[in-house]
Amino acid sequence: MPEQAGTTAQTMLEAVPHWSKLFREDEVLLFRAGEKVAAGRVDMRALDGSVFWLIQNGGMGRHMVHANDGVRAFRRPGNRKAS
Helix, strand or coil: CCCCCCCCCCCCCEECCCHHHCCCCCEEEEEECCEEEEEEEEEEECCCCCEEEEEEHHHCCEEEEEHHHCCEEEECCCCCCCC
16 A cells, blocks of 8 residues: 555545546656655546556656556545646
8 A cells, every 4th residue: 555644635645546537737646566656747648548658756757657567556636637
């Protein structure tokens, strides 16, 4: 499980098992084997949700994330920006 969620909505995370439900500008955290491996915001995704591009926090660049990479995506509920 990712970092322990507290009782406030600010620290709670929701799993995004189907990446087709990710939207541009969603802020996500990526975990592999319970360890955080990346964080940032979604730039683009494939329609089928098999891959998405993440603009990583801290100036770490843009990274392609594929469903076979073994990571799980999480986001904070309600962080989606109105389009």
